[in-house]
Amino acid sequence: MSTVLDPPEDLLAGLRKSNFRPSRSRGQHFLNDSSIARRIVEAAGVTRHTPVLEIGPGTGALTRHLVNRARGVTAVEIDAELARALQTAYGGYDHLTIMNRDVLDLDLSELMNAYGDPGFVLVANLPYGITGPVLERLIDHRDKIRRAVLMVQHEVGGRLAAHPGTKAYGAVTAIMAYHYGVESLFRVGGDRFVPRPAVDSVVLRLTPHERPPVSVRDAGLLIVVIKAAFQHRRKMLHHAMNRLAPGSAGYLSDHTGINLKRRGETLDLNEFAALSNALCEYRDNREDET
Ligand code: SAM
Secondary structure, three states, X not given: OOOOXXXXXXXXXXXXXXXXXXOOOOOOOEEOOHHHHHHHHHHOOOOOOOEEEEEOOOOOOOHHHHOOOOOEEEEXXXXXXXXXXXXXHHOOOOOEEEEOOOHHHOOHHHHHHXXXXXXXXXXXXXXXXXXXXXXXXXXXXXXXXXXXXXXXEHHHXXXXXXXXXXXXXXXXXXXXXXXXXXXXXXXXXXXXXXXXXXXXXXXXXXXXXXXXXXXXXOXXXXXXXXXXXXXXXXXXXXXXXXXHOOOOHHHHHHHHOOOOOOXXXXXXXHHHHHHXXXXXXXXXXXXXXX
């Protein structure tokens, strides 16, 4: 049965009485719209069978919906005052664990192993300052993640869901596309948060691919190729490829049909895969010759 918990605005009002001031450096912009919170939790597909990891529960805007649906919720909050207030307000739930920790210091593998297969759902209204490192961990631990529904700054969402040839398309877009299906679900205006942030946000759903969307001989090399292609994004690709393997550009273009006078930012994931496979072959051939 669902229980109605203290709304986040009451929690914040209580905290403010004891002089709590939201911290900008910790990205403390609290969601103040329960219909958006519900849409986020629905998008995460949380059921009685789903274990959930929430990063930064804050004043509980998402947590209060998650606890009523999930098998278990682990909510990791860096701010001791917020963690304490949440514990007081929601402490009656046996299946809710509030950890007062920096999520970046946690051994996620250990936490995730406790959930067993097929892993957990990650839900977060992410503080801007840790978006990059959290996305890296998402890639590192993708075998333990069923899906992630994340609210991020609009610009970051644009980069993750960008198409080749656009300004927003970058190494992170292609690398994420190799590991996850990325859906941009809906935009959330700055007026839906307290205090109001300078920019809008977007809600993304990331679902790990069951099988890689492209076939590559060496996934590590694919990432190296993608990063190299975007390192100097205004330069033609043959510079980047020759830097990776001197003299390889001619071979790569002959064996992939990709014109290396193009810029890296115009290549899609299939083309990056073709380049990295041809680079593998080129290196193998060189080794055979020596
Ligand atoms: N989930 C709440 C909501 O939607 O209203 C709060 C979201 S607020 C954007 C981000 C939350 O993450 C804050 O409560 C902040 O204290 C917390 N936070 C910031 N850095 C963190 C970190 N490294 N580890 C865990 N929590 C963090």
